[in-house]
Amino acid sequence: MTVFWWIVGVLLMGTGGTAAVTFALYVSSGEDRYMDVARAAWRWTIVFALGAFNITIFKHIILTLISIWRS
Template sequence: MTVLFWVGGVLLALTALPAAFFFALHLGTGEPVPLARAKALYHWAVVVFLGTFDIAIFTKVVQGIILVW
């Protein structure tokens, strides 16, 4: 489980930090291209976060089913 959180955290950092950078770049320049990149990276950051959360929850559910069985 620790490996899952480390991998999820690293992937989240690799997607969320550039998203914030590109959004700040868009705010500073007003160009539409950094905004498009920020949106794409933000969506991937959400996918990584929700996927990690989902895997963690279902791991606990499966462990509980195995214990009851």
């Protein structure tokens, strides 16, 4: 799971950083294209975060079911 969390961390930092930088560009320039890119990057950040949470929950459920089945 350590590799999984490193991958998730890199994805979250990449998409979250992109969202922050493009939002800052939108605030400074006022161009709508930067806001569109910031929204898209932020939405992907949310998808990655919720996906990681979902995988973690299902991992614990599966491990619990396996331990119940073995006992």
